[in-house]
Amino acid sequence: MGKNGYLPLFETRPARGLVFFRSYAASIFIGICFICFHRVSYFPVTERWVWVGMFVAELWFSFYFFITVIVKWNPVFRCTFKDRLSSRFEEEELLGVDIFVCTADPRLEPPTMVVSTVLSVMAYDYPPHKLSVYLSDDGCSDLTFYALLEASGFAQLWLPFCRKLKVEPTSPEAYFQTTPEPVDDAFMANEWLIIKKTYEDMRIRIESMTRLGKVPADIRKEHKGFDEWDFVVSRHDHPSILQILIDGRDPNAIDIEGKALPTLVYLAREKRPQxxxxxxxxxxxxxIRISSRISNAPFILNVDCDMHSNNSKAIRDALCFFLDEDNGHEIAYVQYPQTFGNLTKNEIYGSLRVVMKLELAGFDGNGGPCYIGTGCVHRRESLCGMKYSKELIVESMAMKYDRKIIEKASSIEENCKALASCTYEENTPWGKEMGVKYGCVVEDILTGICIQSRGWRSVYLTPQREAFLGMVPTTLLDTLVQHKRWAEGDFQIFLSKHCPFVYGCQNMPLKLQLSYCIYLFWVPNCFATLYYVFVPSFCLLKGISLFPKISSSWGIPYLYVIVVHRVQSLVEFVWLGGTVRGWLNEQRMWMFKRTTSYFFAAIDNILKLCGFSKSAFIITGKVADDDLNRRYEQESMEFGTSSPMFTVLATLALFNLFGLVVVGTNKAINDDARIKVFDIFGFQILLCCVLVFVNLPIYQGMFFRKDSGKIPASVTLRSIAFALLASTLAMY
Known part of the structure; x- marks a missing residue:
């Protein structure tokens, strides 16, 4: 029983098996101490700077391990009691929820995918007249508007169908791909086929229009909204376009069963080139501004256009936190995991499995998860800049659903356009003290830090059925570029006034401030990793030993830390639902990202500090051709294009291969001497072997593959030249 005499609407449970993790962490710490003692005690007389570099890299790895331990020291998991929510609040007493879906380019984010996401959130198990769905189209595409117009008509069939069959997932695209036709009930089977046929017809119309590249004149006459595109010069130069496609206050806005439909709004905010x-x-x-005038719901859910709803009860789960009598008033947002529906079995490009299933739960145990930009339900007041205080009494600004129109939709459309003009925010707190923060490519992380710094709490919820399913990049380059943007923005936050140790020192617990470092320090990780990937092999060719002898007892701490740390990582990954091959791919991507994504992010940060570069937002493509999809499903790593990132990867891979070949084929070394060489250079040889094994897809892409996904010949030739040059410098 809670303080106010009510049963709590949610429960917090600590993770199991923490004693094993803490014992492992303590043993690794002891091993690290022995390694540090060895580095200091056995300082070489010659080649000391190389030794110092190894020591500094190992100190950095130790520090980052310490940060990781803090994050995983006390993870907590939440569970909700939706039955108590239902018994405590009648349907009409539930508060309104505004849902934001964002898209930016119909070429990279197909309109069919966008409207499938929109339909999935319209079909939540929640009073439909208390839902308002807003689509922001930053591409200002009449194709996207046409697709949304089609979806508004299909919703009249889809929402009753979802209620009747308790459909999961509520995305029609995902549902019909994964759910077979019901065979037990002939009537329902017939209705299932009708709805599927109607959806497929709609999808074909949208895809045909997308291929055509424009909306024909006869269709443009069917809705007044298309007239707005007469004033569009380009996607970067146009006035605000606001269209209310379904007005939830209109008693005529009903589905085929006579039930109310959610409000559906299209917005293309004004853009001007200058x-x-x-x-x-x-x-x-x-x-946020537009919705405050139309629906003004007290809670806001935002999702990316490729993150469709996979759990129709996700909103009720979130409200269990906000409406809890004891603790709900201090919660600013409820963050769901970012999960993906197009992962291969062994996750060829890695995944966010450990981040989403463990690390963010650790954040929650340390004070609250970060905001990750999608799948998050916000309290409107906290998102708009309000500070939390114990004396604050939050008055929910619920919508009035008396089914009575106060203002015509056309009047609202015209009156609200000014709120989306490109000059509205001039000399206002928007983007600084209000709303989502500007000036950083990871605006989500920055916004979450600012909210938590104002005294609000956040919670992390991982329901048994994933709340949302999105799409991961299906090429290596897209994955690396995406992580480059994240790493660049995270380190930019650390260097700014919004660094958690400065901006959040008063209201954020120290352990939460330290937890953020696991992401804010992605960029510095590249330097220690590059040193460990390149220098030991370089010194192997020069005959410089950087580790203890294999026969020495000082080799035990090194061997223990390396082996136990990796075994724990494997056990953790498999425990979280991954596979052994998936873990191997995760380790490969771990190295690829540190040596390319984070390295180029470091360069970009340096250029920004020097005033030579500006932030840019890169959209990850969601469209791929059939050959690329086939290779992705076969888990064949996709290269295909020339990129400096691939040149770095290939050069490092070839350099380590050359080093291993030179040492292994040196005929001047007899068997006895070979044993002695292995004793002296054993750790460096083993490290070189591991790096060659990790880089096997690189070698395949350069020398053995013939498909269009191979590494381009130009990249291969450049990499061979660079690797040979480095090897020559090492040997001579």
Missing amino acids: IHHNFKAGALNAL
Whole structure:
């Protein structure tokens, strides 16, 4: 029983098996102490700077391990009691929820995918007249508007169908791909086929229009909204376009069963070439203002256009936290995991499995998860800049659903356009003290830090059925570029006034401030990793030993830390639902990201500090051809294009291969001497072997593959030249 005499609406449970993790962490710490003692005690007379570099790299790895231990020291998991929520609140007493869906480019984010996501959130198991769905189209595409117009008509069939069959997932695209036709009930089977046929017809119309590249004149006449595109010069130069496609206050806005439909709004905010539009953050802030005039729900859910709803009860789960009598008033947002529906069995490009299933739960145990930009339910007041205080009494600004129109939709459309103009935010707190923060490519992390710094708490919820399913990049380059943007933005936060140790020192617990470092320090990780990947092999060719002899007892701490740390990582990954091959792919991507994504992010941060570069938001493509999809499903790593990142990867791979070949084929070394060489250089040889094994897909892409996904010949030739040059410098 809670303090106010009510049963709590949620429960917090600590993770199991923490004693084993803490024992492992303590043993690794002891091993690290022995390694540090060896580095200091056996300082060489010659080649000392190389030895110092190894020591500094190992100190950095130790520090980062310490940060990781803090994050995983006390993870907590939440569970909700939706039955108590239902018994405590009648349907009409539940509060309104505004749902924001963002898209930016119909070429990279197909309109069919966008409207499938929109339909999935319209079909939540929640009073439909208390839902308002807003689509922000930063591409200002009449194709996207046409697709949304089609979806508004299909919703009249889809929502009753979802209620009747308790459909999961509520995305029609995902549902019909994964759910077979019901065979037990002939009537329902017939209805299932009708709905599927209607959806497929709609999808074909949308895809045909997308291939055509424009909306024909006869279709444009069917809705007044298309007239707005007469004033569009380009996607970067146009006035605000606001269209209410379904007005939830209108008693005529009903489905085929006579039930109310959610409000559905299309927005393309004004853009002008000479005015910076602040990417996704600017789109979300425009939606916050527009929605405050149309629906003004006290809670806001935002999702990316490729993250469809996979759990129709996700909103009720979130409200269990906000409406809890004891603790709900201090919660700013409920963050769901970012999970993916297109992962291969062994996750060829890695995944966010450990991040989403363990690390963010650790954040929650340390004070609250970070905001990750999608799948998050916000309290409107906290998102708009309000500070939390114990004396604060939050008055929920619920919508009035008396089914009575106060203002015509056309009037609202015209009156609200100014809120989405590109000059509205001039000399206002928007993007600084209000709304989503500007000036950083990871506006989500920065916004979460600012909210927590104002005294609010956040919670992390991993329901048994995933709340959302999205799409991961299906090429290596897209994955590396995506992580480069994340790493660049995270380190930018650390160097700014919004660093958690400065901005959040008063209201954020120290362990939460330290937890953020696991992501803010992605960029510095590249330097220690590059040193460990390159220098030991370079010194192997020069005959310089950097580790203890294999026969020495000082080799035991090194061997223990390396082996036990990796075994724990494997056990953790498999425990979280992964496979052994998936773990191997995760380790490979771990190295690839540290030696390319984080390295180029470091360069970009340096250029920004020097004033030579500006932030740019890169959209990850969601469209792939059939050959690329086939290779992805076969878990064949996709290269295909020339990139400096691939040149770095291939050069490092070849350099380590050359080093291993030179040592292994040196005929001047007899068997007895070979044993002695292995005793002296054993750790470096083993490290070189591991790096060659990790880079096997690189060698295949350069020398053995013939498909279009191989590494281009130009990259191969450059990499061979660079690797040979480095090897020559090492040997001579």
